[in-house]
Amino acid sequence: MKRKRLIVIGGGAAGFFCAVNAARMNELLEVIIVEKTSKLLSKVKVSGGGRCNVTHHCFSIADMVKKYPRGESFLKKAFHHFFTSDTIAWFKERGVELKAEADGRMFPITDSSQTIIDCLMKEVNRFGVEIMMGKEVRAVTLDHGQWSIVFNSGSTIVADYVCIASGGYPKSVQFDWLKQTGHTIVEPTPSLFTFNMPGNAITALMGITVENVTVKIIGSKLTESGPLLITHWGMSGPAILKLSAWGARELKAKNYEFGIIVNWLPAYNENSLREQFQKIRFDIAAQKIVNRNPFALPQRLWQYFLQQSGINEDMRWADLPAKEQNKLIKHLCAQEFAVKGKTTFKEEFVTAGGVALTDVDHNTMQSKIIPKLFFAGEVLDIDGVTGGFNFQNAWTTAFIAAKAIGK
Numbered sequence: 001m002k003r004k005r006l007i008v009i010g011g012g013a014a015g016f017f018c019a020v021n022a023a024r025m026n027e028l029l030e031v032i033i034v035e036k037t038s039k040l041l042s043k044v045k046v047s048g049g050g051r052c053n054v055t056h057h058c059f060s061i062a063d064m065v066k067k068y069p070r071g072e073s074f075l076k077k078a079f080h081h082f083f084t085s086d087t088i089a090w091f092k093e094r095g096v097e098l099k100a101e102a103d104g105r106m107f108p109i110t111d112s113s114q115t116i117i118d119c120l121m122k123e124v125n126r127f128g129v130e131i132m133m134g135k136e137v138r139a140v141t142l143d144h145g146q147w148s149i150v151f152n153s154g155s156t157i158v159a160d161y162v163c164i165a166s167g168g169y170p171k172s173v174q175f176d177w178l179k180q181t182g183h184t185i186v187e188p189t190p191s192l193f194t195f196n197m198p199g200n201a202i203t204a205l206m207g208i209t210v211e212n213v214t215v216k217i218i219g220s221k222l223t224e225s226g227p228l229l230i231t232h233w234g235m236s237g238p239a240i241l242k243l244s245a246w247g248a249r250e251l252k253a254k255n256y257e258f259g260i261i262v263n264w265l266p267a268y269n270e271n272s273l274r275e276q277f278q279k280i281r282f283d284i285a286a287q288k289i290v291n292r293n294p295f296a297l298p299q300r301l302w303q304y305f306l307q308q309s310g311i312n313e314d315m316r317w318a319d320l321p322a323k324e325q326n327k328l329i330k331h332l333c334a335q336e337f338a339v340k341g342k343t344t345f346k347e348e349f350v351t352a353g354g355v356a357l358t359d360v361d362h363n364t365m366q367s368k369i370i371p372k373l374f375f376a377g378e379v380l381d382i383d384g385v386t387g388g389f390n391f392q393n394a395w396t397t398a399f400i401a402a403k404a405i406g407k
Contacts, residue, residue: 003030006405007149007159009137011035013044013391014377015165016120017398018405022163023127025406031129032157034149036136036166041117043167047391048105052113055087055395056388057100067389069191069246070352071382075393077362082399084392094119103238105388137166139177142370161405163365163374165398168351168383178355178379182369186381188353191248192241195260196341197234201304206232208298214266215239218259218336222247225266230301233343241386244342248352248383256342262335264305265295270333277325285318292317295332305331350390354381364404365397374401 008019011033023031047053058064061079065072088098088106096119097109108115124131139150140162147159168188169175175185197203208230215235216223222243229237244251251258263269268276280294290313293302306313309327311320320328355375359368367373376398384390 003028004160005030005032005158006161006163007147007157008033008163008165009140009149010165010167010377010379011037011040011131011133012165012167012377012394013041014167014379014394014398015163016041016124017395018163018165018374018376018402019129020120020123020127021399021402022405023129024123025402027127029406031127032132032159033124033129034132034135034137034151034157036134038133040131040133041120044116044120044391045113047113048107050113051107051111052116053105053107053386053388053391054091054098054116055084055106055392057084057104057106059083059085064389064392067387068382068384068393069248071357071380071384071393074357074360074362074380074382075396078396078400081363081403082396086399087392087395090395091116091119094123103387137177140164140181140373142372145372147372161372161374163376163398163401163405164355164379165376165394166379168354168378170349170351175354181367181373183359183367184356186353186356188351189248189252190342190344190349191245191352191383192350192386193244193342193344194231194236195234195240195244195337195339196256196343197337198340200234200337201308202230202337203232203234205230205298205300205304208301209237210264210297210301212266213239214263215243216261216263217243217247217251218261220247220250222250228262234339235337236343238386245350245352245383245385251342257338257340260337260339262337263333264297264301264335265332268333270329273329273333274326277329281317281320285316287317288313289315289317289320350378350383352381352383354379357381363400365401366404374405376401 008015019031019033065076098106099109100106136152138152141148147162149157210228213228214225224239224242226239227237228239311324365374377394
């Protein structure tokens with residue numbers, strides 16, 4: 001019996017997961033991964049600071065899908081086929097234990113992304129998946145039930161099935177080869193980026209993290225809470241990255257120029273903090289304000305707030321004038337910043353947009369337009385916030401595609 005051939009376009013997490021699972025489920029299937037660069041699993045390698053944030057410790061589909069600015073209803077159905085618990089079990093069966101951290105992110109217990117890479121490479125070798133590198137696809141065409149994949153070099157390879165797991169593209173023109181197949185492409189937009197604040201005094205505090213803040217984008221409904229990291233170009237950290245994901249299209253429309261309000265003490269608003277100040281001034285009246293920071297904020301940040309409020313470092317709490325006190329309260333609860341531009345978040349950038357989900361069957365990941373063509377991962381118009389959600393989309397969609405092809 002002649003072996004059928006599957007070509008998987010893309011050597012990332014989704015491409016590998018589709019390839020190894022399809023090969024495992026059907027030994028009569030010849031599986032080839034084609035990758036345009038000289039690197040494999042590059043996002044897996046750098047994710048989570050080199051530890052690989054494999055998935056998120058969440059076992060409720062209803063809760064999980066709320067972490068996807070785009071693709072929520074599609075994944076609500078897809079997750080019934082392969083979910084976080086299946087991801088954990090899949091890696092465990094192959095000797096890779098995952099652990100959950102306090103914020104729900106899950107990593108291999110080795111704290112090394114190489115563990116995930118080695119696991120996937122082992123599966124590739126075990127099931128005889130071939131890998132072709134330096135092969136950029138120029139076109140995919142179907143003729144008499146056979147796919148032809150044309151590379152930039154002019155060479156061609158034929159296949160019975162194609163799974164496109166090429167990842168997201170930052171520019172619309174990079175999707176042209178996919179548009180030629182008749183699929184609708186949702187305009188790509190950057191997601192998961194940091195906020196630039198050129199020339200702002202706060203950038204002198206680079207490296208400081210505040211564990212819980214609330215950030216609101218002025219003139220919109222966008223608000224997020226979580227850790228915030230001050231960088232030499234502005235602000236980053238989960239609170240900012242989540243905002244960038246939910247606001248991807250809105251912020252692009254503003255050309256990445258907008259204002260934000262940061263509440264450094266989300267337990268308070270300006271009124272409740274004013275009341276708290278009366279208590280503090282009574283309790284520690286004789287102590288110097290600079291030495292006694294009652295909110296457990298990083299000391300350098302506290303000194304920055306005093307400077308911004310015009311408060312002398314030698315001043316005692318008892319002597320704090322009303323005007324300076326009100327400035328300090330404003331800075332702590334509602335400090336405004338002008339954002340001018342963005343910076344892509346390391347190599348972990350994510351693109352909103354891609355193949356329209358209306359063109360894809362969530363039960364099989366097969367195109368509704370052309371048979372035997374499948375999609376997996378970030379090439380679809382699905383993206384999650386930071387925390388392992390984008391990898392879970394990759395594992396889920398790739399597994400569903402592999403199962404449908406393997407059958």
